Every structure is written in C-alpha cells, then in structure tokens.
Amino acid sequence: MRKLIVGNWKMNGSLAMNTELLGGVRSGLSGISCDLAVCVPFPYLAQCQSLLEETAVVLGAQDVSSHAVGAYTGQVSTRMLLDFGCRYAIVGHSERREFCGETDEVVADKVQRALAGGLTPILCVGETLEEKEDGRTQEIVGNQINAVLKVLEDREVSGIVVAYEPIWAIGTGKTPTPEMAEEVHAMIRNLLVSRNAEAGSRVRILYGGSMKPSNAAGFLEMPDIDGGLIGGAALKAQDFLAIAKLASI
Ligand code: PGA
Numbered sequence: 001m002r003k004l005i006v007g008n009w010k011m012n013g014s015l016a017m018n019t020e021l022l023g024g025v026r027s028g029l030s031g032i033s034c035d036l037a038v039c040v041p042f043p044y045l046a047q048c049q050s051l052l053e054e055t056a057v058v059l060g061a062q063d064v065s066s067h068a069v070g071a072y073t074g075q076v077s078t079r080m081l082l083d084f085g086c087r088y089a090i091v092g093h094s095e096r097r098e099f100c101g102e103t104d105e106v107v108a109d110k111v112q113r114a115l116a117g118g119l120t121p122i123l124c125v126g127e128t129l130e131e132k133e134d135g136r137t138q139e140i141v142g143n144q145i146n147a148v149l150k151v152l153e154d155r156e157v158s159g160i161v162v163a164y165e166p167i168w169a170i171g172t173g174k175t176p177t178p179e180m181a182e183e184v185h186a187m188i189r190n191l192l193v194s195r196n197a198e199a200g201s202r203v204r205i206l207y208g209g210s211m212k213p214s215n216a217a218g219f220l221e222m223p224d225i226d227g228g229l230i231g232g233a234a235l236k237a238q239d240f241l242a243i244a245k246l247a248s249i
Pocket of ligand 1: 008165169170171172208209210211229230231232233
C-alpha cells in the first residue's frame with residue numbers, strides 16, 4: 001500500500017510562516033513518492049491552496065462539522081472545505097475530544113458527514129496513559145473504531161483513513177515501540193476487515209504521536225502502519241520531508 005504522510009499543524013501558522021514552510025516543502029519534493037498532505041487551520045486554507053498549486057501535496061482541514069449547512073455558528077462544512085480544494089479532514093483528534101467535548105457519537109457523525117460530502121476523514125483514535133497502564137488500550141481503541149463502523153455502510157469503510165495516536169505520545173517525545181504500535185494497528189485492521197474484508201484491507205492506518213525523522217523508519221516498516229500523522233515535526237520543512245522520504249522507500 002502506498003504510504004500517506006499527513007502534517008497536522010494544529011493551531012500554528014501565520015501568513016509569513018506558512019509561506020516559508022510550504023516554500024520549503026515545495027522545494028524538497030523530488031524523490032518523494034508517498035502521498036503527502038497538510039491539514040492547516042481554516043483561515044489559511046485559501047493561502048495554502050495557492051501555495052501548493054501544481055504540487056502533489058494535498059490540502060486538508062483539522063475538523064469538519066457533522067451538519068451540512070445552517071445555523072451552526074463557528075462551524076465549517078464539508079462543502080466549504082471542498083471549495084478550497086481540501087481532500088482530507090481530521091476527525092476526532094484527541095485534542096478535540098478532550099477540549100471540545102467530542103464524544104464517540106459526535107465523531108461518528110462527523111465521519112459520516114465527511115464521507116457523504118466527498119472528503120476523506122482521518123479518524124483519530126488512541127488511549128490515555130492511565131488507560132494504557134490499566135491494560136485497556138485494545139478496549140478503548142476498539143470502542144472508538146466500532147462507534148464509527150456502526151454508522152457506516154460496508155462500501156463506505158474503504159473511504160476512511162485511521163490514525164492511531166496514543167494520547168501519551170502526542171507532543172511528549174515519548175512513543176510506543178514500533179512493535180507495540182503494530183499490535184494496536186493489527187487489532188484495528190482486524191476490526192475493519194471483519195466488517196468488510198475487501199474494504200478493510202484497503203484502509204490506511206497511520207501512526208501518530210512524536211513521530212520524527214529519527215524514529216519514523218521503525219514505525220513505517222511495520223506491516224499495518226501505512227503512514228504517519230505528524231504534529232510538531234510537520235512544522236519544519238526539513239523534518240516533514242525527511243519523514244516523507246522514509247515513507248517513499
Ligand atoms: P505530535 O502530534 O507529532 O506533535 O506528537 C501528532 C498529532 O497530534 O497529530
């Protein structure tokens with residue numbers, strides 16, 4: 001499966017910073033053969049769309065509304081994202097689950113709406129440190145995946161991307177070993193495949209959480225790790241490109 005590397009800029013960026021960052025990315029794309037995307041803050045979609053013109057780097061958002069249109073102050077619809085050339089929307093990132101109270105049900109609605117609107121949702125799942133220490137990783141991640149599978153038609157399953165992001169690894173510099181991550185990825189793969197063998201085998205399952213050039217290769221060589229969702233390291237063109245190069249082998 002062709003690997004996918006996605007940058008999640010979170011609430012970082014400015015007109016000047018984006019120009020420099022994407023200028024750096026643009027100038028280092030030769031030799032990269034994986035799929036590449038950046039998920040940028042909403043206000044910069046138009047700017048980033050134009051900065052990425054005529055490159056293979058795809059644009060994405062960091063959230064999307066579960067509603068199609070209407071009186072939802074502050075929300076952004078799939079249609080609006082498509083207007084700016086977005087192909088992806090991150091859905092259910094742990095920071096939104098934690099700070100914006102997004103439940104498994106809200107996340108499932110957003111995944112469904114994104115698919116219906118023609119976007120590829122990047123569904124984020126992952127356990128807290130406490131849940132990991134209690135030996136509940138598989139249960140927590142399994143529940144997060146199943147909440148979404150419950151609302152999808154069989155044929156829709158292949159339209160999602162999953163990102164396994166242990167919450168204790170996000171922005172901390174700590175990571176599971178590639179083998180530990182692979183165990184969770186294999187469990188996710190099983191759930192997807194048992195729902196629909198053909199569709200489930202085609203879903204890309206990304207690893208996220210302190211992925212950087214020095215540790216990416218170990219994750220990317222695991223059989224069920226099909227790419228990465230990159231936070232901090234995506235804010236430096238050299239690091240982002242270095243990870244993309246490792247995913248291109
Ligand atoms: P990080 O973030 O790479 O900075 O740990 C990953 C993410 O939250 O998507």
